Amino acid sequence: MSHEADLREQICLLAKSMFDRGLTMGSSGNISARLDDGRLLVTPTGSCFGRLDPARLSLFDAGGAHIGGDKPTKEMPLHQAFYDTRATGAVVHLHSCHATALSLLPDTDPDDMLPPLTAYGVMKLGKVKMLPYFMPGDPAMGEAVRGLAGKRSAVVLAHHGPVVAGKDVEAACYAMEELEETAKLTLMTRGMGARTLGDAQIRQLVQTFGVEWED
Numbered sequence: 001m002s003h004e005a006d007l008r009e010q011i012c013l014l015a016k017s018m019f020d021r022g023l024t025m026g027s028s029g030n031i032s033a034r035l036d037d038g039r040l041l042v043t044p045t046g047s048c049f050g051r052l053d054p055a056r057l058s059l060f061d062a063g064g065a066h067i068g069g070d071k072p073t074k075e076m077p078l079h080q081a082f083y084d085t086r087a088t089g090a091v092v093h094l095h096s097c098h099a100t101a102l103s104l105l106p107d108t109d110p111d112d113m114l115p116p117l118t119a120y121g122v123m124k125l126g127k128v129k130m131l132p133y134f135m136p137g138d139p140a141m142g143e144a145v146r147g148l149a150g151k152r153s154a155v156v157l158a159h160h161g162p163v164v165a166g167k168d169v170e171a172a173c174y175a176m177e178e179l180e181e182t183a184k185l186t187l188m189t190r191g192m193g194a195r196t197l198g199d200a201q202i203r204q205l206v207q208t209f210g211v212e213w214e215d
């Protein structure tokens, strides 16, 4: 199979797996992933992650023109902002429950939403930024991501859901799952005096696994 055929299959399989586990629902969420030649495969607007058709994914050329497949997600400006500001091979956006719940709470720190509870949370995400509320499809979301100057791979849109960029679609999905799970742990243990990883433990993860950990 060609790289493009493989990637089409992989996007649909990963999306279905996340849908089947309730990580996003209805027609929410979108995925984009870059081919070796710079073209982008993108989930169509209004599509359901449980029933994506590899042949109908939207296709963009390396210059950003829509050249095939169904009409793309309305969140293209959001996705494009990650490709333009970071070394990014894929972007995943979901409406997952726990990450969204955290974005509603008054004592969530917008600059560092998730405490360092687990090693994998730190390793896969670095610090997670909360962005303000935007209407779905508002290109201003893209501007907000550009304002991060490529320093964050994971953000949560307030009252909406998380967005994660990764080196490829598998890495972006795995990081996304870590985000949702860490948000769940954060909510489960809130107000219970949960211990977090300490500076030395985080430094060790940063040095060993090349984690981006912006101070």
Ligand SMILES: O=C(CO)COP(=O)(O)O
Residues within 6 Å of the ligand: 027, 028, 029, 030, 043, 044, 045, 046, 047, 072, 073, 074, 075, 093, 095, 136, 137
């Ligand atoms: O999650 C979504 C909007 O934020 C879904 O939009 P699309 O169906 O256009 O991808």
Ligand SMILES: [Zn+2]
Residues within 6 Å of the ligand: 028, 029, 093, 094, 095, 136, 160, 161
């Ligand atoms: Zn959305």
